[in-house]
Amino acid sequence: MDSIIFDLDGTLWDSVDSIKVSWNNVIQANNQIREELTREDLEGVMGLQMDDIAKKLFPALEDEVRSKILNECFEVENTYIEKHGGIPYKNVENVLKELSKKYKLFIVSNCQEGYIEAFYKYHGLEKYFNDFENPGRTGLSKGENIQLIIKRNQLSNPVYVGDTDGDLKAARFAGIPFVYAKYGFGEVSEYDEVIEEFEDLLTLY
Incomplete structure (x- = not known):
């Protein structure tokens, strides 16, 4: 193994409360949506593609309106997270520091473009990562973005660490092993390795 590719939400951190505050700020200013989002609502869409998130959270809206509101939510979210961050899982920085040595x-x-950058900026973790990718920047699926990272960085034996069935499918699409972060938001049907908490990666690898 020469590299580890991580999912972000539910794998490296929990940003649901920050997302909830920022998205509800947008919803409060829009009279087409009556109910504010709950943490449970957002946990239920973690890991989905952006269009699927919009359809699930705002099913009654026309596509054009839904897309406009989603883009507003993403813009406010990036700004909020850059200032307030999220909650990294236990010992994330220490584990990343050790893993980055090997x-x-x-x-x-x-996620949308700017989200990973906001994560980096608030928590100061960019120094441990070599590269990143997301559909907001490429328009590609997660599996395709994993393949892009592999090709761009000439990786020969990577693994993918994530917490949802979508992460499993993306790893399978890219043809690499999947490590299930069981402490995250989702449940998966199969995996190659499993970690109960983030620091288990140190004993796994």
């Missing part, structure tokens, strides 16, 4: 580290997340 492996190249990457992030591939189903």
Whole structure:
């Protein structure tokens, strides 16, 4: 193994409360949405592609309106997270520091452009990662973005660490082993390795 590619939400941190505050700020200013989002609502869409998130959270809206509101939510979210951050899982920085001594580290997340950068900026973790990718920047699926990272960085034996069935499918699509972060938001049907908490990666690798 020469590298580890990470999902972000539910794998490296929990940003749901920050997302909830920022998205509800947008919803409060829009009279087409009556109910504010709950933490449970957002946990239920973690790991989905952006269009699927919009359809699930705002099913009654026309596509054009839904897309406009989603883009507003993403813009406010990036600004909020850059200032307030999220909650990294236990010992994330220490584990990343140790892993980065042995492996190249990457992030591939189903997020908008600017989200990973906001994560880096608030928590100061960019120094441990070699590269990142997301559909907001490429328009590609998570599996395709994993393949892009592999090709761009000439990786020969990477693994993908994530917490949802979508992460499993993306790793299978890219043809690399999947490590299930069981402490995250989702449940998966199969995996190659499993970690109960983030620091288990140190004993796994």
